[in-house]
Amino acid sequence: MPEDEALTQEEIDSILKSMSSGEPAEKVLEEFEEENKRVKEYDFRRPMKFSREQLRTLQLIHESFAREISTYLSGRCRTFVDVKYASIDQITFSEFQKSLNSPTYIAIFSSEAFAGSGILQMGLDLGYTIIDRLLGGSGTPLEESRVPTEIEMNILKKESAVMLRMLARSWSNIEEFDINLENLETNPQFVQVAPSNEMTILITLSITIRNVQGFINLCFPSSTLEPLNDKLTTRMWTTTYRHTEEFRENLKQTLMLSKLNLSAILGKAVISLSDFFNLEIGDVIRLDSFYDEPIDLEIENHPIFKVKIGKSKGFYAGEIIQKNKELLEKLLVEESMREYSKRNKDHLNKEKETTVGDEKNA
Structure with a gap:
């Protein structure tokens, strides 16, 4: 405590009480000052209305x-x-x-x-x-x-x-x-x-x-x-x-209408740029897969399915023999959220156009 600061009567009474009970006066004074720090001023002219x-x-x-x-x-x-x-x-x-x-x-x-x-x-x-x-x-x-x-x-x-x-x-x-x-x-x-x-x-x-x-x-x-x-x-x-049931249903409808890119990868090869420029009709490129092996069927560049190549009704076709369910679900959800965000943005743009039209009419 600074030398020029005098004790209040309440502090003096607390010290005297502590001396009679055998408790150190310094400890009582510290507790008193700590208690004062927890007391906050409240202005009744400016009451706090919200917790x-x-x-x-x-x-x-x-x-x-x-x-x-x-x-x-x-x-x-x-x-x-x-x-x-x-x-x-x-x-x-x-x-x-x-x-x-x-x-x-x-x-x-x-x-x-x-x-x-x-x-x-x-x-x-x-x-x-x-x-x-x-x-x-x-x-x-x-x-x-x-x-x-x-x-x-x-x-x-x-x-x-x-x-x-x-x-x-x-x-x-x-x-x-x-x-x-x-x-x-x-x-x-x-x-x-x-x-x-x-x-x-x-x-x-x-x-x-x-x-x-x-x-x-x-x-x-x-x-x-x-x-x-x-x-x-x-x-x-x-x-x-x-999410409400209506939101879930809209999300489901958006998911079912989503359009995705589908591509079958017959095989891959690595060649030099000079060989690439010198390619001619009739040249053969060795791939990293055999003709009787299953190939990857990719959705949005993600390998989701393993398929066997064949023919169906005169068209080349692929028979699905294996599916990566977790990756497929993740891909479809991401695509549906993008579609949903796009629809919300389009709806907001329509609202803006309607507002502009109303102001022009006014």
Whole structure:
């Protein structure tokens, strides 16, 4: 203990008590200081509304959301876009408002599963970079921030609408719902989705496009997430994150319709490049197999079957005599997952085209 630090009355009483019981005073003082370290301050004006488990579930949801945005923006901007989950905090709504610069891009959204509205906020440096890439530019942000034009706001509105659909998909492990884009703002002071002293959940995603780095913020007032509080547990996440029967059936149908390359390898040989260029009609190449031996029947360049060569109804044919079941199952599952991912991507592209068509009609 420093010489200029005086003992409190409580510390003096503890030392005197230890002396009467025969316990060393130094040990009692150490225990007292250790107990003080475990005491944490609690501000009743800023109560924590969410437990650690609920925060962990929210983190899992938005880590999935970050991965989806990264894939989507990489395709839209024709360059690699890195989006990562950065942090989650509990702050008041007024603190969130004060942390934002003006102008900025703010999308206010709602859902039937929420008890109020949420906010998706993105810095305009990122916004202008995305717009520049979408319009064929190099993705250079503006030197001075300004309020977006009507055309620029419509472009950002379309992109944020797609992001919000991805957000709904990320939440589907907890609750399935649709998200509606309600309004757009550029001045944080004009946004009032909750009382200034209400606690909110602020999720921050770090996003990097080429040499431009910024953040996307998602703000949920505590009252907005109140209907889902009971479901914000890792237990609910793990139990709901299972393949449904519909998913299994779709995967099976995709697997049955998969097209694979099939090739029979009669034999192999190694020759020099000079011999290869000097080959002529009538030349004979010795293979590494005999005519009466089984040959490999390959699927996507994987030797799955052993077959005997023969003829059937006037055509050359192969009779399967041996099968590698484990390798075949692995190959078919990999191919089906590729087909399934391709279909999901095609479906997402159709959604984008539908959104563009709706905006043009509007």
